[in-house]
Amino acid sequence: MSTEDSHDDHGHHLPAVEDWPRGFGEASWWPFVTALGGAGIYVAAALYVLGTGTNPLVGPMVGVGVAVASVGLFLVGIYGWLYHAFVSTFWSRDADSSGGAGLRWGMLAFLGSEIGTFGALFTYYFFIRSGTGWSTTGLPDLVNSLVLANTALLVASSFTLHWAHVAIRNDNRRNFLLGLGLTLLLGLVFIGGQVLEYYEFIVEKGFTLTSGLFASAFFGLTGLHGLHVTLGAVIIGIVFVRGLRGQYSAERHVSVTTASMYWHFVDIIWVFLVVVLYLGAAT
Known part of the structure; x- marks a missing residue:
C-alpha cells in the first residue's frame, strides 16, 4: 500500500495487516468496534435490571451510562465502517465492479x-x-x-x-x-x-x-x-x-x-x- 493511498483514507482505515490487498473485503477494525458497541447495549440492559428493585447490585445510573457509551461506540463504528466500505474509494471503484x-x-x-x-x-x-x-x-x-x-x-x-x-x-x-x-x-x-x-x-x-x-x-x-x-x-x-x-x-x-x-x-x-x-x- 502506497503512502498516498494511506493518506487518502483520512485515518479511517485501520488495517489488521499493512500488506492486506485493497478493495472490498479488506481487513478493518470497524466491524469489531461496531460489534463491541452492540454487545454493550445488551450489557447495559442487564445492568439496568440489576440496578433496580429492593436490593440493587449496582447503582441505578450504571446501566444508563453504559447504554449511552455503547450506543455512541456503535454509531462511531458504523460511521467508520460505512466510510471505509463506500466513501473513501468511491471515485476509484469501477461502476461495474463485482x-x-x-x-x-x-x-x-x-x-x-x-x-x-x-x-x-x-x-x-x-x-x-x-x-x-x-x-x-x-x-x-x-x-x-x-x-x-x-x-x-x-x-x-x-x-x-x-x-x-x-x-x-x-x-x-x-x-x-x-x-x-x-x-x-x-x-x-x-x-x-x-x-x-x-x-x-x-x-x-x-x-x-x-x-x-x-x-x-x-x-x-x-x-x-x-x-x-x-x-x-x-x-x-x-x-x-x-x-x-x-x-x-x-x-x-x-x-x-x-x-x-x-x-x-x-x-x-x-x-x-x-x-x-x-x-x-x-x-
Missing part, C-alpha cells in the same frame, strides 16, 4: 442476523404470553393516536425512499434528493414520537421495564427497534449528504440500494411489532 453485488449480499447476510435477533425476542414474548404469569392488568392504552401516527409516518417513509431509489436509477437527482430528504425527515419524526411515547409511559403512567413480564418484552422489542431506526436515520443521513455532493448516478448507487434494503426491513419489523405487541397485547 464489489456492488458483494455489498448487497453482505447486507442480506446482516439482515439475516437481525431476523435472528428479533426472532429471539419475539420467541421470548410468545413464551411468556403462554405462561401462567401473563397478565395485562395495569397496562396503559397501547393503541393510541401517537402509535398510529408513528406507524403511518414509517410506512410513508418506505414509499418516499423507494421513490428516491427509482429516481436515482433513472438519473433524476432532483427527485432522488427530495425523496431522500423526506425519508430522513419522516424517520426523525418517528424517533421523536417514540421518545414521546416512552416519556408518557415511564414518567406519566409509571409503566417501566420492571412493570412485569409484558413490560420487559415491550421495552426490549420497541427499544431494539428504535435503535435500528436511529441507525437507519444515520445511514440515510450519510447517503443524503453524499447525494448533495453528487456522488450518485444511474450507474453508481450501491449504497442507496443497501440503505433501502435496511430501511424497508426496519419498517416491516415495526408493522409486525404493532400487530403482535400493540394490537395483540390485550387479546
Whole structure:
C-alpha cells in the first residue's frame, strides 16, 4: 500500500495487516468496534435490571451510562465502517465492479442476523404470553393516536425512499434528493414520537421495564427497534449528504440500494411489532 493511498483514507482505515490487498473485503477494525458497541447495549440492559428493585447490585445510573457509551461506540463504528466500505474509494471503484453485488449480499447476510435477533425476542414474548404469569392488568392504552401516527409516518417513509431509489436509477437527482430528504425527515419524526411515547409511559403512567413480564418484552422489542431506526436515520443521513455532493448516478448507487434494503426491513419489523405487541397485547 502506497503512502498516498494511506493518506487518502483520512485515518479511517485501520488495517489488521499493512500488506492486506485493497478493495472490498479488506481487513478493518470497524466491524469489531461496531460489534463491541452492540454487545454493550445488551450489557447495559442487564445492568439496568440489576440496578433496580429492593436490593440493587449496582447503582441505578450504571446501566444508563453504559447504554449511552455503547450506543455512541456503535454509531462511531458504523460511521467508520460505512466510510471505509463506500466513501473513501468511491471515485476509484469501477461502476461495474463485482464489489456492488458483494455489498448487497453482505447486507442480506446482516439482515439475516437481525431476523435472528428479533426472532429471539419475539420467541421470548410468545413464551411468556403462554405462561401462567401473563397478565395485562395495569397496562396503559397501547393503541393510541401517537402509535398510529408513528406507524403511518414509517410506512410513508418506505414509499418516499423507494421513490428516491427509482429516481436515482433513472438519473433524476432532483427527485432522488427530495425523496431522500423526506425519508430522513419522516424517520426523525418517528424517533421523536417514540421518545414521546416512552416519556408518557415511564414518567406519566409509571409503566417501566420492571412493570412485569409484558413490560420487559415491550421495552426490549420497541427499544431494539428504535435503535435500528436511529441507525437507519444515520445511514440515510450519510447517503443524503453524499447525494448533495453528487456522488450518485444511474450507474453508481450501491449504497442507496443497501440503505433501502435496511430501511424497508426496519419498517416491516415495526408493522409486525404493532400487530403482535400493540394490537395483540390485550387479546
